[in-house]
Amino acid sequence: MNLIDLFCGCGGMSYGFELAGFQSILACEHDLWAGDTFTRNHSSTTLLRQDIQTIEDWGGLLPKNFTGEIHGIVGGPPCQGFSLSGNRDPNDPRNSLFMDFLKCVAHFKPRFLVMENVVGILSAKTSKKIKVLDIILNELRNLGYRCTFSSLNAAHFGVPQFRERVFIIGIRSDLPFNKTLVYPKPTHSSQSFISVDMAISDLPHVQSGQGVESQNYNCEPKNEYQKWARNCSSEVYNHIAMRHTPRLIERFKVIGHGQSVADVSVEHSALKRGNPSVKSGKVFSQNNMRVYPDRPSPTVAASFQSNFIHPHLNRNFTAREGARLQSFPDHYIFSGKRTTMSWEKHLSQYQQIGNAVPPLLARAIAANLMLYFNNIKNIEDSNHEEFVQMQLLDTAA
Numbered sequence: 153m154n155l156i157d158l159f160c161g162c163g164g165m166s167y168g169f170e171l172a173g174f175q176s177i178l179a180c181e182h183d184l185w186a187g188d189t190f191t192r193n194h195s196s197t198t199l200l201r202q203d204i205q206t207i208e209d210w211g212g213l214l215p216k217n218f219t220g221e222i223h224g225i226v227g228g229p230p231c232q233g234f235s236l237s238g239n240r241d242p243n244d245p246r247n248s249l250f251m252d253f254l255k256c257v258a259h260f261k262p263r264f265l266v267m268e269n270v271v272g273i274l275s276a277k278t279s280k281k282i283k284v285l286d287i288i289l290n291e292l293r294n295l296g297y298r299c300t301f302s303s304l305n306a307a308h309f310g311v312p313q314f315r316e317r318v319f320i321i322g323i324r325s326d327l328p329f330n331k332t333l334v335y336p337k338p339t340h341s342s343q344s345f346i347s348v349d350m351a352i353s354d355l356p357h358v359q360s361g362q363g364v365e366s367q368n369y370n371c372e373p374k375n376e377y378q379k380w381a382r383n384c385s386s387e388v389y390n391h392i393a394m395r396h397t398p399r400l401i402e403r404f405k406v407i408g409h410g411q412s413v414a415d416v417s418v419e420h421s422a423l424k425r426g427n428p429s430v431k432s433g434k435v436f437s438q439n440n441m442r443v444y445p446d447r448p449s450p451t452v453a454a455s456f457q458s459n460f461i462h463p464h465l466n467r468n469f470t471a472r473e474g475a476r477l478q479s480f481p482d483h484y485i486f487s488g489k490r491t492t493m494s495w496e497k498h499l500s501q502y503q504q505i506g507n508a509v510p511p512l513l514a515r516a517i518a519a520n521l522m523l524y525f526n527n528i529k530n531i532e533d534s535n536h537e538e539f540v541q542m543q544l545l546d547t548a549a
Contacts, residue, residue: 155218157254158227162189162504168514172522180204185488185498193484202228202360204252210259222260228268229253267320268509297322298330307448309516310349311479315451328531336520346377349445351476354378360467363392385482391472404466412441449477454506471501478505479512
């Protein structure tokens with residue numbers, strides 16, 4: 153089955169769907185470095201390196217030698233509104249990049265679509281108090297899709313991370329629609345979650361400032377997850393530790409598992425930027441958190457370069473460790489700078505990783521959709537749409 157991936161970033165969604173047997177034919181990503189990562193790892197996919205808002209006509213954008221059907225369109229369009237003109241509501245997602253996602257759907261009319269977004273979309277409202285989700289679902293109905301939505305936690309699908317995201321799935325209205333069958337059933341519970349140690353303990357133990365672009369493994373894989381991550385990879389890339397000041401390392405030393413900078417004494421607290429003789433007085437409890445080694449990681453966000461401390465070493469995670477926690481295999485190599493300053497416009501390796509859909513979560517969704525369409529003739533149609541509350545085996549702490 154053939155796929156288009158919009159707002160593809162570094163390619164987590166595409167890679168997960170490819171693991172389930174789909175083929176990414178076309179993708180779109182505006183950011184230079186994220187696009188470089190995508191093409192490096194998806195060489196057979198045509199990548200549109202442009203702002204999706206500039207695409208007026210999707211006809212003719214497919215590879216010249218492609219003659220098949222586009223079966224699905226996936227992506228995570230940002231739903232922040234933006235004002236176009238006149239008295240438009242600036243918070244209305246109909247004025248957002250979501251509408252460009254719909255233009256692609258309207259052109260190709262695929263059998264299904266998958267949209268990913270943060271959990272906050274479930275309660276988000278426009279300035280006129282209209283639920284954003286209602287607007288999205290209504291627009292999709294107008295295009296001829298029956299939809300349902302659910303929040304899924306990546307940890308329940310073999311990802312070593314508690315990461316909850318909302319997935320909207322739409323099935324073209326001429327096809328049987330059964331909302332209870334479109335989502336995958338959880339495969340992991342608290343008894344079988346993949347922990348941080350299970351995910352990264354075989355990677356070279358580099359200290360602050362250590363590591364080179366290509367390194368040898370210094371031990372054998374210790375579990376099935378590590379074997380999977382190292383398949384087709386003979387070396388470790390993107391595993392260079394950030395260089396910390398001695399003062400920051402001393403702070404890390406006193407932070408225990410589950411603790412953060414909010415738990416340190418005054419002598420180890422943060423200093424005021426531009427005036428190191430003065431304490432900042434600001435405490436961010438999610439900064440410099442030492443993760444538990446025997447649990448999945450908290451959510452790996454785009455800012456994870458400073459969010460977490462390695463469970464055993466006195467430094468932040470490397471990009472590769474973050475990639476393992478997001479369920480990217482080691483042969484998936486990230487391009488661009490490792491980190492960037494606030495004024496730099498392209499996405500760093502850390503940001504690309506944190507923004508991505510975890511491939512193993514995407515694979516679970518894709519494999520279930522593949523099964524759904526392979527058995528489409530046997531699916532009993534169910535007309536009504538509503539929130540599918542998945543009966544998860546556990547909830548993240």
